[in-house]
Amino acid sequence: MKKIKDEIYWVGVRDWELRKFHGEEYTTHRGSSYNSYLIKDEKIALVDTVWTPYYKSFIEELDNNIGLDNIDLIVVNHTEQDHAGSLEYLMEKIPDVPIYCTEKGAEMIKGHFHKEWNFRTVKTGDSVDLGKNKLVFVEMKMLHWPDNMATYVSGANVLLSNDAFGQHYASSYLFNDRVDQGELYQEAIKYYANILTPFSKLVKAKIKEISELNVPIEMIAPSHGIIWRDNPMQIVEKYDQWASDYNEGTVTILYDTMWGATKKMALSMARGIENKGIGTKVINVARSDKNDLITDVFKSKGVIVGSSTINGGVLNAMAGILEMIKGLKFKDKVGAAFGSYGWSGESIKQIEERLNQSGIEIISDGIKIKYDPTSENLKECEAYGEAFADKILSQ
Numbered sequence: 001m002k003k004i005k006d007e008i009y010w011v012g013v014r015d016w017e018l019r020k021f022h023g024e025e026y027t028t029h030r031g032s033s034y035n036s037y038l039i040k041d042e043k044i045a046l047v048d049t050v051w052t053p054y055y056k057s058f059i060e061e062l063d064n065n066i067g068l069d070n071i072d073l074i075v076v077n078h079t080e081q082d083h084a085g086s087l088e089y090l091m092e093k094i095p096d097v098p099i100y101c102t103e104k105g106a107e108m109i110k111g112h113f114h115k116e117w118n119f120r121t122v123k124t125g126d127s128v129d130l131g132k133n134k135l136v137f138v139e140m141k142m143l144h145w146p147d148n149m150a151t152y153v154s155g156a157n158v159l160l161s162n163d164a165f166g167q168h169y170a171s172s173y174l175f176n177d178r179v180d181q182g183e184l185y186q187e188a189i190k191y192y193a194n195i196l197t198p199f200s201k202l203v204k205a206k207i208k209e210i211s212e213l214n215v216p217i218e219m220i221a222p223s224h225g226i227i228w229r230d231n232p233m234q235i236v237e238k239y240d241q242w243a244s245d246y247n248e249g250t251v252t253i254l255y256d257t258m259w260g261a262t263k264k265m266a267l268s269m270a271r272g273i274e275n276k277g278i279g280t281k282v283i284n285v286a287r288s289d290k291n292d293l294i295t296d297v298f299k300s301k302g303v304i305v306g307s308s309t310i311n312g313g314v315l316n317a318m319a320g321i322l323e324m325i326k327g328l329k330f331k332d333k334v335g336a337a338f339g340s341y342g343w344s345g346e347s348i349k350q351i352e353e354r355l356n357q358s359g360i361e362i363i364s365d366g367i368k369i370k371y372d373p374t375s376e377n378l379k380e381c382e383a384y385g386e387a388f389a390d391k392i393l394s395q
């Protein structure tokens with residue numbers, strides 16, 4: 001139990017060894033944490049719990065520190081198992097304690113645990129007095145589930161934001177001013193790119209709504225990673241930028257290759273793009289971390305996608321990445337397709353279709369090369385890269 005500000009304590013768990021999250025969907029190279037908070041006021045409130053495998057030590061520690069019977073209320077900002085997984089075991093000990101959550105939250109808790117607990121459903125603006133502090137609830141629908149909400153602790157002026165503004169980042173330090181800024185921002189943007197991108201419009205609207213509340217925010221304490229205490233609004237400003245069809249003007253070339261011909265094309269295109277002064281990353285998707293490369297796509301203006309043709313389609317690692325790109329609904333990006341083939345060459349058309357479905361505007365007709373590219377072919381690829389770069393520069 002660590003004090004973070006006034007009457008608020010961190011009672012979460014650090015998961016140093018976590019390497020995959022959401023099943024196999026999200027890689028967590030730096031682990032994560034499940035941040036639960038306790039407000040020890042005249043009334044004692046627990047905000048969120050921790051992921052199910054950690055329920056035992058979490059509950060034991062709470063009991064040792066304050067005594068479970070002294071908890072007056074529980075707030076469930078979000079029902080996903082990484083935050084509500086321990087609720088079932090906690091409620092076995094204190095079954096009558098009221099649970100504050102959104103209406104959707106109550107529905108989801110019932111759906112997961114099949115229990116009728118003492119639910120108090122809340123909407124934006126509803127509040128509970130604890131004594132010195134007051135909890136004010138703010139619905140955060142679809143950021144990133146329909147049940148999400150944040151809890152503002154008025155008095156201490158701390159926003160307990162749940163998933164928003166979080167990072168999968170285990171650190172022995174609690175606060176943003178203590179950790180490596182490069183690591184912190186890499187994890188924060190990766191989180192945004194892979195989880196929040198489809199909801200960017202809602203992110204913009206929510207930021208506007210929160211700023212119009214005109215309340216002081218001295219600290220933003222998310223449910224994963226470190227707490228923003230030094231200039232906490234810096235992460236809100238970043239979210240505002242990331243939600244605004246973000247890119248850094250670069251080009252990412254994604255490829256998958258069987259015998260290296262498509263790779264040669266990728267490298268020549270990259271040379272052409274660099275000739276025009278645009279930064280590029282060339283990524284073999286079958287050998288790279290999918291969430292890291294999605295973060296690179298998020299940062300890019302241009303996405304050029306290549307695969308050799310196999311059995312009338314694209315290679316399987318690329319098929320998975322194209323599915324991820326489609327689901328993330330990136331905005332304001334341009335793209336093109338390429339690849340080598342032996343006899344049929346369908347991959348280019350299929351990639352173009354996928355990019356179209358993803359809302360990525362195709363600005364150059366695809367380029368395909370039969371068999372292994374000649375030096376002439378590679379010059380064509382370089383020129384293709386230059387032309388693609390020119391189109392970006394002229395936009």
Ligand code: FEO
Nearest residue numbers: 078080082163223
């Ligand atoms: Fe949506 Fe951290 O769970």
